[in-house]
Amino acid sequence: MEALVLERQGELSLRDMPEIDRAEETLGPRDVRIRLHTVGICGSDVHYYTHGRIGPFVVNAPMILGHEASGTVIECGAEVTTLAPGDRVCMEPGIPDPNSRASRMGMYNIDPAVRFWATPPVHGILRPTCTHPEAFTFRLPDNVSFAEAAMVEPLAVGIHAATKARVKPGDNAVVMGAGPIGLVTALSALAAGCARVWVSDLAQPKLEIAASLSAAITPVSPGDLAAQVLAATDGWGAELVFEATGSPHAAAGVFQPLAPGGCVVMIGGQPDPIAYDAGAAMVREARVENIFRYAHAFPRCLNMIASGAIDVKPLITRTFGFEDSLRAFQIAASAPPADVKMQIELPQ
Structure with missing residues (x-):
C-alpha cells in the first residue's frame, strides 16, 4: 500500500x-x-x-x-x-x-x-x-x-470554539489569524449569530480572502486591531476574541480589543508558556476558554455545509x-x- x-x-x-x-x-x-x-x-x-x-x-x-x-x-x-x-x-x-x-x-x-x-x-x-x-x-x-x-475536520475546530465561546445573537467578535483555522472560526462565529467579525493577519492576501467570505467580516492588520474595534464599538470592544495564530506576541494582546465581561477563546497551539495580562483580564471580568480539537462537532459541521449556512x-x-x-x-x-x-x- x-x-x-x-x-x-x-x-x-x-x-x-x-x-x-x-x-x-x-x-x-x-x-x-x-x-x-x-x-x-x-x-x-x-x-x-x-x-x-x-x-x-x-x-x-x-x-x-x-x-x-x-x-x-x-x-x-x-x-x-x-x-x-x-x-x-x-x-x-x-x-x-x-x-x-x-x-x-x-x-x-x-x-x-x-x-x-x-x-x-x-x-x-x-x-x-x-x-x-x-x-x-x-x-x-x-x-x-x-x-x-x-x-469538516478543520471546521470542527471552529464550531467547537464558537460553542465554547457561547455566542449570542448580535455579538461582535475578533479572530486573530486568517489561516484555515482562523477563517473557519470566523465563519462559525457568524453562523452562530455574531453580527460582525474582525479578522487580523500579517498576510494581506489572506485578509482579502477573509473579506471575500462575508460582508460581515472586516479585515484588519494586527497593529490596528484594537483601535479599529474600539472605534467601531464606541469604546466598548468585542464580546468575543478568538486567538488562532499560535503566536505568543498575538496572544499577549488578546484582552486589548475585548469588551467588559467578554470571552477569549485560545485556539492556536502555543509551544511554550506565554505572557498573561491578569490585570487586563481582571478589570474586564474576562472569561478565558481553551479548546483541544473538538467533540460532537462533525454532524453539526455537515449539517451547516449542506444547508449553506457555512461555505x-x-x-x-x-x-x-x-x-x-x-x-x-x-x-x-x-x-x-x-x-x-x-x-x-x-x-x-
Whole structure:
C-alpha cells in the first residue's frame, strides 16, 4: 500500500508500508473499510515535516501523514448498521477509549488515550484505504462534495470554539489569524449569530480572502486591531476574541480589543508558556476558554455545509494529485500567503 511517509524531519517519500497492509486486513465487527478520496494538508502535518515534533509528540519512526479525510465505504463489519458499501463519508480522526473517565463524561477529545491520525506514533491517512470505527464515520449529504467533506475536520475546530465561546445573537467578535483555522472560526462565529467579525493577519492576501467570505467580516492588520474595534464599538470592544495564530506576541494582546465581561477563546497551539495580562483580564471580568480539537462537532459541521449556512469552498485554494504529494508538502511548507487550504486527491 503506497503511502505518503514522513521518514524523519524534512524527508518525505511515497512508498509501500507493509505493516499498514497487514493491519488493514483485519476489519472489526463495528468497523468500516474506506477508500480514501480527498485528504487536506493540515498545519500540524507540515510542522511534523519541518520540525519533526509538536510539543511532546515526536516523530521517532516513519509515520504516514494526513488526518483531514473523506472517502467511500467499500466494506462493513458484521455489526455495522448505519453505513453500507458505496456510502460517501468523512471520518473523525481521533478514537478515544470509550471506557475512560473523559469519554464517559462526554469530553472524549481530552481522553489521554485518544489515538489520533498522524500524531506520533499513530499513522495518518494519506494512503489508499483505511479501517475506521462506524461511530466516528459520518455519511455525507448528497450535496456535500468530497473536497468539502475533507474540510469538516478543520471546521470542527471552529464550531467547537464558537460553542465554547457561547455566542449570542448580535455579538461582535475578533479572530486573530486568517489561516484555515482562523477563517473557519470566523465563519462559525457568524453562523452562530455574531453580527460582525474582525479578522487580523500579517498576510494581506489572506485578509482579502477573509473579506471575500462575508460582508460581515472586516479585515484588519494586527497593529490596528484594537483601535479599529474600539472605534467601531464606541469604546466598548468585542464580546468575543478568538486567538488562532499560535503566536505568543498575538496572544499577549488578546484582552486589548475585548469588551467588559467578554470571552477569549485560545485556539492556536502555543509551544511554550506565554505572557498573561491578569490585570487586563481582571478589570474586564474576562472569561478565558481553551479548546483541544473538538467533540460532537462533525454532524453539526455537515449539517451547516449542506444547508449553506457555512461555505468552505472558497478556503480550498489548491488541489494536488497523490503522485504530487511531495511537491504539495514542499509548497505548503513555504507558506504561500495567498493559500489557505491545500488538498490531495487519491486515485479512485
